[in-house]
Amino acid sequence: MHTSAVLEESALLTQHSFTAEIEAGLLQDCATISPKFLYDALGSHLFAAITFLPEYYPTNTEKSILAQYRNQIAEVVGKDGVLIDLGAGNCLKAASLFDSLKPSTYVAIDFSIEYLNEALNQLKSKHPEIAMHALGMDFSQHLTLPNSIPMQHRTFFYPGSSIGNFSAVEALQLLKKIKSQILDGGLLIGMDLMKPDDVLIDAYDDPLKVTAAFNLNILRSINNHLNSDFDVSQFKHVVTINHQENRVELYLEALDDVRVQWPNNVRTFKKGERIHTENSHKYTIESIKQLLRSAGFESIQIWTDAKKYFAVIYAK
Structure with a gap:
């Protein structure tokens, strides 16, 4: 098999794996998306911008x-x-x-x-x-x-x-x-x-809302992988601190009842329902x-x- 064909086959297998992973996460009782999908081309640029924020x-x-x-x-x-x-x-x-x-x-x-x-x-x-x-x-x-x-x-x-x-x-x-x-x-x-909590909240929910844009962009990222129809305007960025697990948690919360569909499947997110997108554990x-x-x-x-x-x- 030619090298180009091998690479193409590998890419198709990887895409299939990503699609299955995303779908499984979205269909859980408490929906989740792996944070690796935050880092598409736009997400990577947004994260680079986050690193320049004084709060981060x-x-x-x-x-x-x-x-x-x-x-x-x-x-x-x-x-x-x-x-x-x-x-x-x-x-x-x-x-x-x-x-x-x-x-x-x-x-x-x-x-x-x-x-x-x-x-x-x-x-x-x-x-x-x-x-x-x-x-x-x-x-x-x-x-x-x-x-x-x-x-x-x-x-x-x-x-x-x-x-x-x-x-x-x-x-x-x-x-x-x-x-x-x-x-x-x-x-x-x-x-x-x-x-302290206030330092963490400022770092993950900055006044310019760059981190919010970064988090919301994951919906566009998985639209590309899953061929889904998420609309970022229907969700908001939410940050919580889980003291029991020593971590900051990022979510996307539905602003109203939202119906999202993709090939062969569909899910409705009730108003206030959240999609978990990232944990950031802290250490001693x-x-x-x-x-x-x-x-x-x-x-x-x-x-x-x-x-x-x-x-x-x-x-x-």
């Missing part, structure tokens, strides 16, 4: 930690290795490490391959000395790197506390997958810490250590900001 502390806080401790981080990570960026987005976080880590190879992995290619093309011209690869992959489901990626001295980079989107069981499974691929390298990961230093040790990491080094809002961890 994770990006700037993580950035300041990486800058403040760049020499210590470079010392434990090492130089001239393979930097593997999970959920790379616009690749800017990883690019900020290039001067200190001096990777020989950079592998950007993201759900939205179109947005990823756009970002990587700009980065290649600035760093021609680094071999760069873009991989469109749902790494939450499978994480297998192609043979073209060097096996020595791998550093997996997972910033932004994206690990917090997963349940404790899912996070542990993903970290175990990463551990199995690290070989002689390590994991550099950002994890969000618990903090001790819970971070417990999670990483359970995944098989033995050596753990942690850096935080002065307010203890966020943590950057290197584990191997």
Whole structure:
């Protein structure tokens, strides 16, 4: 079979899997959509805009930690290795490490391959000395790197506390997958810490409503996958804090009774009924250590900001 045919078949199988996953979530008693569908091309751009908001502390806080401790981080990570960026987005976080880590190879992995290619093309011209690869992959489901990626001295980079989107069981499974691929390298990961409710609400429901647009766009994203007829104007963005589970929860709430249909199925959302779109779990230093040790990491080094809002961890 020709390579183009193989890729086309793979894409069709992936699309079929996505369609089945979305439909199953929508037909649950409490409807849900996986947060990975937030990151289509438009969603990825909207999230990039969110990171510039003063209320959204994770990006700037993580950035300041990486800058403040760049020499210590470079010392434990090492130089001239393979930097593997999970959920790379616009690749800017990883690019900020290039001067200190001096990777020989950079592998950007993201759900939205179109947005990823756009970002990587700009980065290649600035760093021609680094071999760069873009991989469109749902790494939450499978994480297998192609043979073209060097096996020595791998550093997996997972910033932004994206690990917090997963349940404790899912996070542990993903970290175990990463551990199995690290070989002689390590994991550099950002994890969000618990903090006052008002700080969290401002971060996830900003006054400019950029986060609301980001969340609502998931309906357009799944319209493209499912051929459904969601109308974003019929829903609103809702944020709650679940103290029992130590997480922020994002929902879309029906403003009135809404009937949504797609091929071979239909669902009516009553006024006030919600679709769950994302969790963002928050951690303590001790819970971070417990999670990483359970995944098989033995050596753990942690850096935080002065307010203890966020943590950057290197584990191997």
